[in-house]
Amino acid sequence: MNDRIGPFSTKLSKRQKLVWLLMPFWVIGFIFLHIEDQASEKRTAFLKEVQDIRQNYLIEEQKISSLIEAIAQQYSGQYIKSSHDISIFAQGLLNDYPYIEAMGLATYAKKTQLSSFEEKQKQLGFESFKIRPKGIFLQEKENASPYFLAINQVEPLTPDNASYIAEDLFSIPEIEKRFDSQVKENRTAIFWLEQTHPNKSLAVVTHPVYATEPTNIHQEDRSEWVTGAIVFLVNTHSALTKPIQKAFRDDAVEVSFRRVSDNYNTGWSWNSAKMEKPPTSYWKRFETVLVPSLSCHNCRITITNHLDWQEIDKQKAVIFGLISALIFILLSIATLSILNKTRILSEMHNRLQELLDSSQDAIIITDKFGIIKVWNPYAEELFGYTRREALQNSLVQLLFDRYTIKTVFGDSGTLLDLFITTSEHGHQNTKASKLEMSLLTRSGEKILAEISYSVLMINDEPEISLFIKDITNQRKTEKEIRQYAFYDSLTQLENRVYFKSQIEEQLAERPDQSFAILFMDLDGFKQVNDSLGHNIGDELLKVIAKRLTHNIKGVGDQSHICRFGGDEFVLMLRDADIYNISSIALRILNNIERTIKIDNHDLRVSASIGIAFYPQNGQSVDTLLRHADTAMYEAKAQGKNTFAIYQEQMSQHVSARLQMEKHLRNALSNNEMYLCYQPKMEITTGKIIGVEALLRWRNPELGLVPPNVFIPIAEETRIILPISHWVVDQTVKQLKSWRNTPFQDLSIAINISSSQFSAEGFITNLATKMQEADVPNRLLEIELTESTVMTNADTNIKLLRELRKLGFELAVDDFGTGYSSLSYLKRFPLSILKIDKSFIDGLPMDEEDISISEAILHLAHNLNVRVVAEGVETLKQLNFLEERQCEYIQGFVISKPLKSDDLEVWLTEHAENFYQSATYRALRN
Numbered sequence: 001m002n003d004r005i006g007p008f009s010t011k012l013s014k015r016q017k018l019v020w021l022l023m024p025f026w027v028i029g030f031i032f033l034h035i036e037d038q039a040s041e042k043r044t045a046f047l048k049e050v051q052d053i054r055q056n057y058l059i060e061e062q063k064i065s066s067l068i069e070a071i072a073q074q075y076s077g078q079y080i081k082s083s084h085d086i087s088i089f090a091q092g093l094l095n096d097y098p099y100i101e102a103m104g105l106a107t108y109a110k111k112t113q114l115s116s117f118e119e120k121q122k123q124l125g126f127e128s129f130k131i132r133p134k135g136i137f138l139q140e141k142e143n144a145s146p147y148f149l150a151i152n153q154v155e156p157l158t159p160d161n162a163s164y165i166a167e168d169l170f171s172i173p174e175i176e177k178r179f180d181s182q183v184k185e186n187r188t189a190i191f192w193l194e195q196t197h198p199n200k201s202l203a204v205v206t207h208p209v210y211a212t213e214p215t216n217i218h219q220e221d222r223s224e225w226v227t228g229a230i231v232f233l234v235n236t237h238s239a240l241t242k243p244i245q246k247a248f249r250d251d252a253v254e255v256s257f258r259r260v261s262d263n264y265n266t267g268w269s270w271n272s273a274k275m276e277k278p279p280t281s282y283w284k285r286f287e288t289v290l291v292p293s294l295s296c297h298n299c300r301i302t303i304t305n306h307l308d309w310q311e312i313d314k315q316k317a318v319i320f321g322l323i324s325a326l327i328f329i330l331l332s333i334a335t336l337s338i339l340n341k342t343r344i345l346s347e348m349h350n351r352l353q354e355l356l357d358s359s360q361d362a363i364i365i366t367d368k369f370g371i372i373k374v375w376n377p378y379a380e381e382l383f384g385y386t387r388r389e390a391l392q393n394s395l396v397q398l399l400f401d402r403y404t405i406k407t408v409f410g411d412s413g414t415l416l417d418l419f420i421t422t423s424e425h426g427h428q429n430t431k432a433s434k435l436e437m438s439l440l441t442r443s444g445e446k447i448l449a450e451i452s453y454s455v456l457m458i459n460d461e462p463e464i465s466l467f468i469k470d471i472t473n474q475r476k477t478e479k480e481i482r483q484y485a486f487y488d489s490l491t492q493l494e495n496r497v498y499f500k501s502q503i504e505e506q507l508a509e510r511p512d513q514s515f516a517i518l519f520m521d522l523d524g525f526k527q528v529n530d531s532l533g534h535n536i537g538d539e540l541l542k543v544i545a546k547r548l549t550h551n552i553k554g555v556g557d558q559s560h561i562c563r564f565g566g567d568e569f570v571l572m573l574r575d576a577d578i579y580n581i582s583s584i585a586l587r588i589l590n591n592i593e594r595t596i597k598i599d600n601h602d603l604r605v606s607a608s609i610g611i612a613f614y615p616q617n618g619q620s621v622d623t624l625l626r627h628a629d630t631a632m633y634e635a636k637a638q639g640k641n642t643f644a645i646y647q648e649q650m651s652q653h654v655s656a657r658l659q660m661e662k663h664l665r666n667a668l669s670n671n672e673m674y675l676c677y678q679p680k681m682e683i684t685t686g687k688i689i690g691v692e693a694l695l696r697w698r699n700p701e702l703g704l705v706p707p708n709v710f711i712p713i714a715e716e717t718r719i720i721l722p723i724s725h726w727v728v729d730q731t732v733k734q735l736k737s738w739r740n741t742p743f744q745d746l747s748i749a750i751n752i753s754s755s756q757f758s759a760e761g762f763i764t765n766l767a768t769k770m771q772e773a774d775v776p777n778r779l780l781e782i783e784l785t786e787s788t789v790m791t792n793a794d795t796n797i798k799l800l801r802e803l804r805k806l807g808f809e810l811a812v813d814d815f816g817t818g819y820s821s822l823s824y825l826k827r828f829p830l831s832i833l834k835i836d837k838s839f840i841d842g843l844p845m846d847e848e849d850i851s852i853s854e855a856i857l858h859l860a861h862n863l864n865v866r867v868v869a870e871g872v873e874t875l876k877q878l879n880f881l882e883e884r885q886c887e888y889i890q891g892f893v894i895s896k897p898l899k900s901d902d903l904e905v906w907l908t909e910h911a912e913n914f915y916q917s918a919t920y921r922a923l924r925n
């Protein structure tokens, strides 16, 4: 399940793993950057401090210049007159500027005045006052100038400072060289000197003093008026390190001072209080070089700051690392989420594109005016327009025919109107999302399309997405399936299932609506089917179906006709009621009765109709059908070709029938069955040639039940099979009992039902029983009805031939009631035809019966088949048949069916020649 890579996926993707692997590097990188940043800050702060220090140096230099200038001004203006005044001045000055070691006064004079000057100084108290180069400063040389500038007062006069007394400043060539211009310009000069004393450096600041205020003297004349100079002796070491010390009070800095000149190279170094000696190991080292004074171009101060690892704020770095980790996580999540969403969007886009391309629906997107914006490959295939042709075209003009445009859109409608409505509140609502309509293809072919659609607002503009399926074939198939599932394939009428569902629907939806159910069963259809084959039978059913459909036209539009099965039809008539049902039923019956011509056969069938009304005769479909069926049986019982309306007692008949069926199942085991025998006479001789075995059933509850009542039930329930076996056994037993008696040549005819005839092993079983009883097969006559013989005629021919080959006699019973094919009849190996009683009844008067009986006799004789007329009751009938060369008769005119014992008594009297019997004589009289 790795195809689901979404924001909720619990499994890390490769990309996610990679991102998480990068996190330590990110965090370390950020911590490192932060540490570097701390170092950079430190460096910036350091450089700023250095900058401030340099600024401070310049300010101090400026201040000293201003100060000395001011003092010189005071002195030249005679405001400071005595050495005492200078001393007072110096005290205040040295307090404020501790790096000024001393303030002094130097006298300028010609060397010619040297002795007098020295003398004067000795008189002032400096006993050993002697001007000479003292070698205090490294730069000192022999004063070659005709003037000298000798310090004659120093304040405070400490033992150290006393050494400066009588120092000729002109022994320092630079001072001597610049003094003349200093005097002319009345300005201060600072000379950076190196004292011979180790680790001590001094700067000498001088400003000329004049006998009067210099501003009153012309610049060129100032040399005439100059008397000396005010001198500051500045401890440059102290002056330079003090501000550094103040600035880097808590820090470790290393300071080195260098002064490089052509003649000498000197310097010193100084470490801040924090750092007694330069460290050997450190993390970072910042170094900067500055020129401390405007007056010393070759002076350089190098300040070095060492950053130790310990100084880094690690806690801050860790916090920063944690913050960066958090940022990383947030950024990663955001980035991964964006990437993921981008990927999902891209995948989705690809999938949608694939869907679009591979869809078996035409997918079309239009704007609100129906202008096509998307047209997928299947749309190309379905409608025949390429994408290029379709895009930017109007969907309506491309796919809708004129009729649709007119009916759907009218004059003002748009495509959008077709798909959305505007509600009362002005909102646009999508209409039902599916519709079916016919669309045109490029070739002009019309297809039935199912259009699923949705309207989406994209950038405040509606867009219509259409998914179009060609359902032309689907609808056709559905119709066919529907036809197959709900309609009878032969007659195209509704089938039982659909019919019932329609009525159920009707009952559920309109329970107050009355209707009638007509259950119709054809009379005589079985004979048509059996005798002329199923094809003819099928054609007949089709004609009946058409007639019924035609018949119920106008009997309610909501009526239904169903082929219920076989030759049964059921009708549901909405507008039928007790008042008009008779005319409707009779009309149907009349229509059915009309001759139907199929393949040169003029067929006539009738129908029996049972009617049940809703709601009087039942509330459910099944009840109504059952009651209509019951009524139909009643109609059959009433002689067929009629209708019967359901009445409650009819159900009693049904339950009586069920009761009978129950008794019938036990009839054999309860010895309730027995055989009667009805004699058959040869007309020409009056001889009794055989008998017909007729089954009888006497039930203690039901009494004597006629065979034409219980035999159909036995056949329907297949109880006929054990009964038939029993009949055969009894008959064979009877024949055997007649062996070696006067009746040994009498044959017995037995009625074989169609199910018994077609049962497996019927012939073998029969032959075996006869053989076992040692009775010749010719004494057993098999009577089959015309319909039994004609059903599956081809198969039956073989069975009949086998029977004949074995010596059994074959008779066709009830001849004339079915539809025997003459061609078959010719091929059947028959012995006897039995004319049905119904054709004998009308003899000798009824023209039709005369014709039919004569025709049967004629046909039989042509086929070399003998004829038995059954149901002969009168001598007139007998005479008629005798005249037409009918071979045998059977009927009440000779004898009713008799029990075995009675038969033998009767035979004793009548068998030889019936005409000579008392019975015949009585008949004639």
Ligand SMILES: Nc1nc2c(ncn2[C@@H]2O[C@H](COP(=O)(O)O[C@H]3[C@@H](O)[C@H](n4cnc5c(=O)[nH]c(N)nc54)O[C@@H]3COP(=O)(O)O)[C@@H](O)[C@H]2O)c(=O)[nH]1
Residues within 6 Å of the ligand: 678, 692, 693, 694, 695, 696, 706, 707, 708, 711, 727, 751, 752, 753, 813, 814, 870, 871, 872, 873, 890, 891, 892, 893, 897
């Ligand atoms: N499959 C079997 N069918 C059998 C068997 N036994 C009888 N049947 C069939 O039952 C039908 C009715 O038979 P039944 O009530 O016995 O009637 C027979 C005769 O009693 C009657 N008949 C004969 N002569 C006259 C007459 O002059 N008048 C008159 N009103 N009735 C008469 O006809 C019936 C004989 O019919 P048929 O078999 O067609 O010769 C009947 O169809 C029997 O076939 C059985 O064991 N198995």
